[in-house]
Amino acid sequence: MTDRPELLEELAAALPRWLPSQRWFAGKDRPVTAVRPLASTVVLDGDPLLLHVVVEVVQDDRVEPYQLLVGHCSQPPDVSAASWITTDPVGLYEASGDADLTAVLLTKMIEGEQVGTLRFAHEPGVELEPGLRARPITSEQSNTSLVYGSRYILKLFRKLSTGENKDLVLHRALRDVGSTHIAQPLGSITGELAGEPVTVGMLQQFLPDAVDGWAMATTSVRDLMAAPSTPEDPGAQPHPDEVGGDFAGEAERLGASVAEVHADLARALGSEPVDAGELDRTVKAMLDRLDAVAARVPDLIPHVPALRSAFEQVRGLREETGIITMQSIHGDLHLGQVLRTVGGWLLIDFEGEPAASVDERRALRSPLRDVAGMLRSFDYAAHSLLVGQDADEAHVERALEWATRNREAFCEGYAAAVAGGTAGLGDPREQSTLLRAFELDKAVYEVSYEHANRPDWLGVPLASIARITDGGDRT
Structure with missing residues (x-):
């Protein structure tokens, strides 16, 4: 003390x-x-x-x-x-907003100091530039990030958990196998909690010209919504591929990048086949979440039978367990967790779902969970401009067409990367029962979150659940 x-x-x-x-x-x-x-x-x-x-x-x-x-x-x-x-x-x-004081953190990482139980270190072979002042990123939520002179970004993990933080572990593993889809880890601050090691902060390469995927995707949606009908046929609606800012090419490249990261993680940290017991545990977790959320959110109750049926179908995959694998994954993948740089797409924030326990975030999972998370994010981006609005049928149709086009493009990119040599993952569309269940499970989580935090957005996951269980979304 x-x-x-x-x-x-x-x-x-x-x-x-x-x-x-x-x-x-x-x-x-x-x-x-x-x-x-x-x-x-x-x-x-x-x-x-x-x-x-x-x-x-x-x-x-x-x-x-x-x-x-x-x-x-x-x-x-x-x-x-x-x-x-x-x-x-x-x-x-x-x-964290005092540039004079936060400059001290970088200095101590450069010098490799230990202060009490806090150890400040830079990664092996890394030379950091001294004298840089920091500014906090105001949009950060569950953690706090400080940018040092547009060169480095230090993430301070606000809620601590014992053991090495998953974000740092996976970044180091991906660096060691030469992944090109991450910002390089440069340093760390570690300490102790209840006598156990704990990760306090992680320093990474900062990319000032990067744009996050959510901003790019919603700009594309905005262009589509603002596009007028053609003069030749005033009743015809423009299609996403006919409007400037079509995002499908980027969605396809993003799918390939995610597949490559999954392959790099499997190469670095290994993978294992799913057995029948794991399928049963997966179904139980989905059903438990469904029951808990339905008890809090009455709007979900009409969808419970169809959801329960979709989750139970996963038990029928016992004969396919040989092709279903588990490995380290991102765990909370969406358009806000990816950055577009001049060199391609990067994945950030590998901590996992914030609401999950530490053990759940560190557990091996199917890569299809990340795919499902991104598919849900395309749906959110497509409908983001319609939330709280009296949207007409034409705008709803445009949103659905945009979501379908980009979901398909993402899966095409993922599958092409697999076919091009990213072994062991498979085309996500060939595991449609499991992918559908993961997407619905994610949507149930979203129902819970929106009910508690953003009631105006509740219709987005509920509408998706209705479409998927009715067979409207086949990606």
Whole structure:
């Protein structure tokens, strides 16, 4: 512990009020009943002061550890008003927005320092440029990312879990086999939690000219929605391939990139065949999720019989278990988790689904789960402009056609990469029963999320469930 117990006491008293207002805090569904300091380290002593603090956040029966960068300075720093945790009697603020203090983190990684239980390191063979100042990425949610001089990006994992973070593990594995579809890992900050090792942060190559897939896809949808009918036939609707900004070519290239990453992960970390027991466990998990969500969301209840039938069909794949494999996968793949650079597509954020347990995120899974996640994301992008609107039938038809075209293109790209030498994965469309079940399971998860967080969006996954179970989506 730090020798500043009075600061920790003041911090713990203020955090139950302050934490729920932070975008990265995952416990907004219930009040914070207590905050207990677990450990703290003086990263920079003096004025200004920088503390690394790990706290245990108690929410009734849920107890989870979070990390904070806490600053204190006699001269108020240039940080947002929302950063201030306490102002009286001592001013304490969340320091990720303080460029003077966050510069210290990069310096210590360059020098390979150890401060208390915190170890700052750069990757073997990496030389980092000193003297760079950082700015936080304001759109980050479950974690906090700092960009250093448009060269590096440091992700601070807010909610901590013991063991090496999956994001760092998979990035290192992909680097070691020469994957061209990741931003290179450059450094890390590690510490201890309950006597076990824990990953605090990961430094990576930053690509300032990269554009995320969601922005590109929704721009394509916007172009399609704004396109007028042809003068020759005012009643005819434009098709996605007839409008500037058609995304299908990029979707196909993205599919190939995902297939190559899956192959690289299997090569680096191995894979194993699925047995009948794993199929049964998969079906049980799907049905358990379905029952839990239907109990909270009445709008899902009419779809339960069809969903249950789709999930039960997975048990019938026992004769095909030899061609179904499990391996390390991304685990939360969607258009917001991919970047388009001048050199091609990159995958980012390999932590896995935020709502899943640590063990679930680290478990081997079918690569089809990532494919299903991306197919769901194309559906979301297609309908994003229609949410909250009284959309006419023509716009709904355009959205569905865009989604179908890009879903097909993604699968074509994935299959072509497999046929071109990416062995062991197979064409996802040849495992249609399992892919369909994974996509429906993802849609059930989306129903739960939208019901709790964005009720206006609830119609998107519900409409998809209706189409898929009726046989309308055959990709």
